[in-house]
Amino acid sequence: MKQSMTFIPTLREVPADADTKSHQLLLRAGFIRQNxxxxxxxxPLAKKVLQKIETxxxxxMDNAGAVEMFMPALQQAELWQESGRWYSYGPELMRLNDRNDREFALGATHEEVITSLIRDEIKSYxxxxxxxYQIQTKFRDEKRPRFGLLRGREFIMKDAYSFHSNFDSLDDVYQKMYNAYSAVFRRCGLNFRAVIADSGAMGGKDTHEFMVLSDIGEDTIAYSDxxxxxxxxxxxxxxxxxxxKNEEPKSLEKVLTENQKTxxxxxxxLNTTxxxxxxxxxFKADDQYVLALVRGDFEINDIKLKNLLEASVVELASPAETKEILGCEIGSIGPVNVQKDLEIVADYSIKSIVNGVCGANEENYHFINVNPERDFKVSRFADLRFIxxxxxxxxxxxxxxxxxxxxxxxxxxxxTRYSEAMNASFLDENGRSQSMxxxxxxxxxxxxxxxxAEQFNDENGLVWPANLAPYQVHVIPVNIKDEVQKELAEEIYQDLKLAGFEVLMDDRQERPGVKFADSDLIGIPVRITVGKKAAExxxxxxxxxSGEIIEAEKSQVSQEITNLLTV
Amino acid sequence: MKQSMTFIPTLREVPADADTKSHQLLLRAGFIRQNxxxxxxxxPLAKKVLQKIETxxxxxMDNAGAVEMFMPALQQAELWQESGRWYSYGPELMRLNDRNDREFALGATHEEVITSLIRDEIKSYxxxxxxxYQIQTKFRDEKRPRFGLLRGREFIMKDAYSFHSNFDSLDDVYQKMYNAYSAVFRRCGLNFRAVIADSGAMGGKDTHEFMVLSDIGEDTIAYSDxxxxxxxxxxxxxxxxxxxKNEEPKSLEKVLTENQKTxxxxxxxLNTTxxxxxxxxxFKADDQYVLALVRGDFEINDIKLKNLLEASVVELASPAETKEILGCEIGSIGPVNVQKDLEIVADYSIKSIVNGVCGANEENYHFINVNPERDFKVSRFADLRFIxxxxxxxxxxxxxxxxxxxxxxxxxxxxTRYSEAMNASFLDENGRSQSMxxxxxxxxxxxxxxxxAEQFNDENGLVWPANLAPYQVHVIPVNIKDEVQKELAEEIYQDLKLAGFEVLMDDRQERPGVKFADSDLIGIPVRITVGKKAAExxxxxxxxxSGEIIEAEKSQVSQEITNLLTV
Structure with missing residues (x-):
C-alpha cells in the first residue's frame, strides 16, 4: 500500500483528552478517531490489526469446535423482558423505538437472542x-467512557455461547474455550493472566477473566510469583x-480511649500493634445483621462473607443501624457483651489474638486483654479477609x-440462568424435559x-508484534523526487509484495524527518530506508x-526481513 | 465440519410468510432465521457465504484502490443536522437518545461520518x-420489510466514499468502481445489468444501479436486446x-363525446386509433403550471418533463387545479384555445399527428381534425415520454x-452535496479553498x-455456485451406525480437508431420505454418498x-471433485 493512497492522519501533539499510552498513540499514529x-x-491501519486479531x-474458535454465525444488533424488548434484563440492565442498555413504536434494545450482549434461536430449533439431547460464536459490534452506554478503545460505548466483541445437556459437557467446552482464549492472547503477545473471577449475580459457577497486566487496569489481581x-x-x-500467641491471658479491662476510633x-x-x-x-446480610471480626491488620472481604452467610446481598450497616444495634459509633464497637441474637462471625486471623484490643460498645472506651472464646463467642470462623x-x-x-x-x-x-427464564428445554435420553x-x-x-498498543510501545510510538502489525515492512525513499531512490523503492516495494509481505511505502513528498517520525509512531516492525546508496x-x-540497523543489497532484502522478523 | 457440531435447522414445510424463492429456501435450508x-x-451456513462474498x-475494492476502514453505527445527530438529512430522511432513519439525552442516528449510510472525518484531517489537494470503504451493518426502518434479506431493516452493506480535488479524478475513480462492481457481481455468478439511474434529489450527476434481473424486482429496467x-x-x-402523417389537413371540428374521457x-x-x-x-412545475402533450399511445415521463423545465418538483395538477385553469374535467382538456400564459410543451411524438383528436376544454366535447401548429402552438418539443x-x-x-x-x-x-453542506474543503494548487x-x-x-439464492435454485432447494457455496463437498454416510461406512466417510472427510476442500459431513443419526433431502436443500455443489460399496x-x-452421478474409488475422489467443480 502506498501512503498516498491510504488514510493515516498522524499527529505531532499528544491529544489533550487522551489519558493512556494506547489512547494517545492510536490517535497520534492515525489508527483511530473519536466520533x-x-x-x-x-x-485503515487499525482495521488491518483488527482483522489479524479476528483471524x-x-x-x-474453530479449534475449540465453535461455529461462526452473525446475530442482529436490533433486539426486541420482549426477549429482554423474558430474561428480566430489560429491567435489571439499567441505563447501560441502549434502547430505541421503531417507526411502529415497538421497543428494541441495541445488543450489549446476545444471551437472549441465541437462547431464543436455540430454544426454537433444538429439542433433543x-x-x-x-x-x-460471532464477531460483532456491541453497544453499552457506559457512564464514563474512557481510555479510548478500552472503555467505549460501541465496540467490537467476539461472543460465544454453548448449550449442553449435562454439566460434564459444559465443563469440557469451558475448558476448550479457556484453552482457546489462552492461545488467542498468547498469540497476540500479551502479558496476561487467566484470573478466577466472581460469578456475581449471574448465578453461574466457574468463571475466569483474562486480564492483561497493566498499571491502567481497573481491577486488582492477586497472582503467584x-x-x-x-x-x-x-x-x-x-x-x-x-x-x-504464646502469652498468658490477662484480665479483661475497660480503658478510656477518648476520640480514638480507627x-x-x-x-x-494503647501502645500496641x-x-x-x-x-x-x-453487616446487613439480606434482612439479618451480623457482626464480622477480622484482625486489625486485615480487611473484611464482603464477597467471602456473603458466600459464608449464603446471602443474596451483603452490605455494611449504616452508622445509624450500627448505633441502634450496639449503642455506639462504629469506631467503638466490639464483640464483648453483645446480645445473643447478633451472630458473630470471625476471620481465622482472630484465632491468633491473645490479650487483644476491641471496642467496648461504649463511646470513647475500648477493652484491653480481650481473649476470644473467653470474652466472646464466635459462632463461625472462616476465611473472611482479603488476601x-x-x-x-x-x-x-x-x-x-x-x-x-x-x-x-x-x-x-x-x-440454567437464561434457559430457565426463557424456557429453553430439551428432551433427555429418558424423554424428560430439562433446561439447557x-x-x-x-x-x-x-x-x-x-x-x-498499551503493552507494545516506546517513547517514539507503537511497536507492533510482527503477527499483528498492520504491515510488516515500511519502505521509505528518503527523497521521492530523486529518480534513483524512487525507482529502487518501487522495485523493492513490488518485489516484497510478490514475496508475500505486507508492505507500506511512504511515497509522500515530505521531509525525511517527518517520514521517519511517522514511521516510528506507526510502529511497523521493519523499516527499509532507500537513501544515498540507492545507486549502488x-x-x-x-x-x-530493537533499533538494530543493517545495510542490505536489494536482492538480500527479502531474506533479511525474514531473518529480522523471526528473531 | 461435522453436521452434529454446527447449526443447520432445516425445515420440511414452506414458511407461511416467506413470499420469494430466496426467502423460503434460506429459511428452509437453515441459513437464516428472522428475529x-x-x-x-x-x-453458520449463511455466515460462510457472506464471508465469501465479502472476500x-x-x-x-483493493484492485480499485480503495482502502478498508470501519466506522461506527452510532452517529451524532449534529452531523446529520449539518447535512440536513436529520430533517429530510424521515422515519427510515432510526434514532435514539443516550443516557445523557443526546440524540443519535443509527447509521443508515455514512456520508456524514466520513465527510466529517476527512474534513478534519485532509487540507490539501x-x-x-x-x-x-467499509463492510458494516446498516439500519433502515423500512415501512414494509419483505422478501427476507432483500428488504430488511438491519442489513450488511459495503459502502465506499471517494474524495477528489477535480471532476476528472472523480470520473476516474467512478469508472474503477464501476468496473469493480461489475467484477464482483460477475464473480458471484449473477445475471445483472449496470443500469443508468436517476440521480434524484441528491444533486449528483452520473449514477448507475447494478440490478440483478429477477421477476420479484421492484424496478423496471429498459435494456437492449x-x-x-x-x-x-x-x-x-x-x-x-x-x-x-401523409394526409391532407381537414377543418377543425368540435364533436359531442358524452361521457368519453380516457x-x-x-x-x-370516434372510431380512430x-x-x-x-x-x-x-403539471405543476414548482410554482408554474404547464400543459404537456404526448401521443395517445404513450405516457408522459415526469422526470424528463422536470429536466426540460429545470424544475425542482414536478407533479400532476389536481382535478381542481386543472378545472380552474382550463374550465373542465381532466378527461376533456386539450391544447386548442388555451390562454397564452399556459406554456404548452410536447413530446416529439406529437409531430406525427395530422387530423388528430384532443379535448375541447369543455365538458363532453372533443375536437377532431386537430393539427399541431395550425390549431395550437407548442413552445417546446422534447423527448418527454417513457420508452x-x-x-x-x-x-x-x-x-x-x-x-x-x-x-x-x-x-x-x-x-459537492455533502462537502458544501459540511464545509469539507481543501486548498488547491493555487492556495484557493475549494469544496471536495x-x-x-x-x-x-x-x-x-x-x-x-434467488437465481440459483431448483425445485429441491438451493444450488450454490462453487465459489460461494458454504462448503464445496457434502459427505453423507448412508448409515452412520455401519462401521465400514462411518470409517470410509471419516477417511474421505479428513483427506478432503487436508487437500484444501471445505467439507461438510452429515454424521447425524438420521434416515437416508432425510439426509439427502437436507443435502439438496442446502445445495452444496458436490455430494459424496458413502453407502453399500464402502467395503470396496x-x-x-x-x-x-446437473444431477450427474459417477462412482469413484476413494483415492480418486479428490481429483474427481476438482473435475466436477471446474466443469
Whole structure:
C-alpha cells in the first residue's frame, strides 16, 4: 500500500483528552478517531490489526469446535423482558423505538437472542452440545467512557455461547474455550493472566477473566510469583493458619480511649500493634445483621462473607443501624457483651489474638486483654479477609503479588440462568424435559487491539508484534523526487509484495524527518530506508523494536526481513 | 465440519410468510432465521457465504484502490443536522437518545461520518484523491420489510466514499468502481445489468444501479436486446424521430363525446386509433403550471418533463387545479384555445399527428381534425415520454426490452452535496479553498446473498455456485451406525480437508431420505454418498446442479471433485 493512497492522519501533539499510552498513540499514529464520547472510527491501519486479531480468534474458535454465525444488533424488548434484563440492565442498555413504536434494545450482549434461536430449533439431547460464536459490534452506554478503545460505548466483541445437556459437557467446552482464549492472547503477545473471577449475580459457577497486566487496569489481581495462579483479589482464598500467641491471658479491662476510633489511632494510643486489635464491623446480610471480626491488620472481604452467610446481598450497616444495634459509633464497637441474637462471625486471623484490643460498645472506651472464646463467642470462623501481598499463594506455590489488569476476555458457566427464564428445554435420553445448560465466552476485540498498543510501545510510538502489525515492512525513499531512490523503492516495494509481505511505502513528498517520525509512531516492525546508496542498490534496514540497523543489497532484502522478523 | 457440531435447522414445510424463492429456501435450508420484522440472524451456513462474498468485494475494492476502514453505527445527530438529512430522511432513519439525552442516528449510510472525518484531517489537494470503504451493518426502518434479506431493516452493506480535488479524478475513480462492481457481481455468478439511474434529489450527476434481473424486482429496467445498454425506465431517452402523417389537413371540428374521457374511450367512440389522439395533462412545475402533450399511445415521463423545465418538483395538477385553469374535467382538456400564459410543451411524438383528436376544454366535447401548429402552438418539443418495449435502444444497438431488477449495487457521483453542506474543503494548487468533490458506492452484501439464492435454485432447494457455496463437498454416510461406512466417510472427510476442500459431513443419526433431502436443500455443489460399496472403497458422487452421478474409488475422489467443480 502506498501512503498516498491510504488514510493515516498522524499527529505531532499528544491529544489533550487522551489519558493512556494506547489512547494517545492510536490517535497520534492515525489508527483511530473519536466520533463521539466512547465511539470511534477504525482507520485503515487499525482495521488491518483488527482483522489479524479476528483471524487469530477465528482459528482458535474453530479449534475449540465453535461455529461462526452473525446475530442482529436490533433486539426486541420482549426477549429482554423474558430474561428480566430489560429491567435489571439499567441505563447501560441502549434502547430505541421503531417507526411502529415497538421497543428494541441495541445488543450489549446476545444471551437472549441465541437462547431464543436455540430454544426454537433444538429439542433433543442428540443435537447437543453446540457452541456458536460471532464477531460483532456491541453497544453499552457506559457512564464514563474512557481510555479510548478500552472503555467505549460501541465496540467490537467476539461472543460465544454453548448449550449442553449435562454439566460434564459444559465443563469440557469451558475448558476448550479457556484453552482457546489462552492461545488467542498468547498469540497476540500479551502479558496476561487467566484470573478466577466472581460469578456475581449471574448465578453461574466457574468463571475466569483474562486480564492483561497493566498499571491502567481497573481491577486488582492477586497472582503467584511462582505459578500461574491468579484471581481477582475478591476471589483469592487465604490459606494461612493461625495459632494463639504464646502469652498468658490477662484480665479483661475497660480503658478510656477518648476520640480514638480507627485501628491506627487505637493501637498507637494503647501502645500496641495493629495485629493485636480486633476490627469489628456490622453487616446487613439480606434482612439479618451480623457482626464480622477480622484482625486489625486485615480487611473484611464482603464477597467471602456473603458466600459464608449464603446471602443474596451483603452490605455494611449504616452508622445509624450500627448505633441502634450496639449503642455506639462504629469506631467503638466490639464483640464483648453483645446480645445473643447478633451472630458473630470471625476471620481465622482472630484465632491468633491473645490479650487483644476491641471496642467496648461504649463511646470513647475500648477493652484491653480481650481473649476470644473467653470474652466472646464466635459462632463461625472462616476465611473472611482479603488476601494480601506476601500471603502464600492458594495453590501452595509461591507468594502472592498484586497487579492491575485490563479485562480482555471472560469465560463463564451460565448454567440454567437464561434457559430457565426463557424456557429453553430439551428432551433427555429418558424423554424428560430439562433446561439447557449454558456457557458464555467473550473477547473484547477492539479492547484487545488497545491492550496490545498499551503493552507494545516506546517513547517514539507503537511497536507492533510482527503477527499483528498492520504491515510488516515500511519502505521509505528518503527523497521521492530523486529518480534513483524512487525507482529502487518501487522495485523493492513490488518485489516484497510478490514475496508475500505486507508492505507500506511512504511515497509522500515530505521531509525525511517527518517520514521517519511517522514511521516510528506507526510502529511497523521493519523499516527499509532507500537513501544515498540507492545507486549502488543498497538500502538500510532498521528493526523497530530493537533499533538494530543493517545495510542490505536489494536482492538480500527479502531474506533479511525474514531473518529480522523471526528473531 | 461435522453436521452434529454446527447449526443447520432445516425445515420440511414452506414458511407461511416467506413470499420469494430466496426467502423460503434460506429459511428452509437453515441459513437464516428472522428475529423481528426485517431483522435476521445469519446462521453458520449463511455466515460462510457472506464471508465469501465479502472476500470477493475486498479483493475488487483493493484492485480499485480503495482502502478498508470501519466506522461506527452510532452517529451524532449534529452531523446529520449539518447535512440536513436529520430533517429530510424521515422515519427510515432510526434514532435514539443516550443516557445523557443526546440524540443519535443509527447509521443508515455514512456520508456524514466520513465527510466529517476527512474534513478534519485532509487540507490539501496533495492528499487527494482518497477512496475508503467499509463492510458494516446498516439500519433502515423500512415501512414494509419483505422478501427476507432483500428488504430488511438491519442489513450488511459495503459502502465506499471517494474524495477528489477535480471532476476528472472523480470520473476516474467512478469508472474503477464501476468496473469493480461489475467484477464482483460477475464473480458471484449473477445475471445483472449496470443500469443508468436517476440521480434524484441528491444533486449528483452520473449514477448507475447494478440490478440483478429477477421477476420479484421492484424496478423496471429498459435494456437492449443486442448490447449492454440498460437504464431505469425513467431514465432511458427515446431516440425515435417522427414525421407528420401523409394526409391532407381537414377543418377543425368540435364533436359531442358524452361521457368519453380516457384515450381508449374517446378513440373507440370516434372510431380512430390511439396514436391519432393527443394526450394532454396539466403539471405543476414548482410554482408554474404547464400543459404537456404526448401521443395517445404513450405516457408522459415526469422526470424528463422536470429536466426540460429545470424544475425542482414536478407533479400532476389536481382535478381542481386543472378545472380552474382550463374550465373542465381532466378527461376533456386539450391544447386548442388555451390562454397564452399556459406554456404548452410536447413530446416529439406529437409531430406525427395530422387530423388528430384532443379535448375541447369543455365538458363532453372533443375536437377532431386537430393539427399541431395550425390549431395550437407548442413552445417546446422534447423527448418527454417513457420508452417502450420495441423502441430502438438509445445506444443505437438493437431494440428495447423490459425486465424487473433487484438493486444490489449503486455507484454515484455525489459532487459537492455533502462537502458544501459540511464545509469539507481543501486548498488547491493555487492556495484557493475549494469544496471536495465526492463519490459514493454501495453494495448490499446480505442482499447479494439473497439475490444469488434467488437465481440459483431448483425445485429441491438451493444450488450454490462453487465459489460461494458454504462448503464445496457434502459427505453423507448412508448409515452412520455401519462401521465400514462411518470409517470410509471419516477417511474421505479428513483427506478432503487436508487437500484444501471445505467439507461438510452429515454424521447425524438420521434416515437416508432425510439426509439427502437436507443435502439438496442446502445445495452444496458436490455430494459424496458413502453407502453399500464402502467395503470396496467405492463411493457415489453427485453434482448438485446437473444431477450427474459417477462412482469413484476413494483415492480418486479428490481429483474427481476438482473435475466436477471446474466443469
Amino acid at each position: 463521539s464520547s466512547g465511539v470511534y472510527s477504525y482507520l 487469530i480468534i477465528r482459528e482458535e 442428540k443435537r447437543l452440545p453446540l457452541a456458536l 511462582s505459578s500461574d495462579y491468579a484471581a481477582n483479589i475478591e476471589m483469592a482464598p487465604v490459606t494461612a493458619e493461625y495459632e494463639a 485501628i491506627e489511632e487505637v493501637s498507637s494510643f 495493629q495485629d493485636n486489635c480486633i476490627k469489628s464491623l456490622v 494480601q501481598e506476601g500471603d502464600a499463594s492458594p495453590d501452595g506455590n509461591g507468594l502472592i503479588k498484586f497487579a492491575k489488569g485490563i479485562e480482555v476476555g471472560h469465560v463463564f458457566k451460565l448454567g 445448560i449454558m456457557g458464555c465466552y467473550g473477547i473484547g476485540v477492539s479492547r484487545t487491539l488497545a491492550a496490545v 542498490g543498497i538500502v538500510e534496514m532498521k528493526v523497530r523494536q | 423481528s420484522s426485517g431483522v435476521y440472524s445469519y446462521l 470477493i468485494i475486498r479483493e475488487e 496533495k492528499r487527494l484523491p482518497l477512496a475508503l 443486442s448490447s449492454d445498454y440498460a437504464a431505469n425506465i425513467e431514465m432511458a431517452p427515446v431516440t425515435a424521430e417522427y414525421e407528420a 384515450i381508449e374511450e374517446v378513440s373507440s367512440f 390511439q396514436d391519432n389522439c393527443i394526450k394532454s395533462l396539466v 417502450q418495449e420495441g423502441d430502438a435502444s438509445p445506444d443505437g444497438n438493437g431494440l428495447i426490452k423490459f425486465a424487473k431488477g433487484i438493486e444490489v449495487g449503486h455507484v454515484f457521483k455525489l459532487g 468533490i465526492m463519490g459514493c458506492y454501495g453494495i448490499g452484501v446480505s442482499r447479494t446473498l439473497a439475490a444469488v 472403497g467405492i463411493v457415489e458422487m453427485k453434482v448438485r446442479q
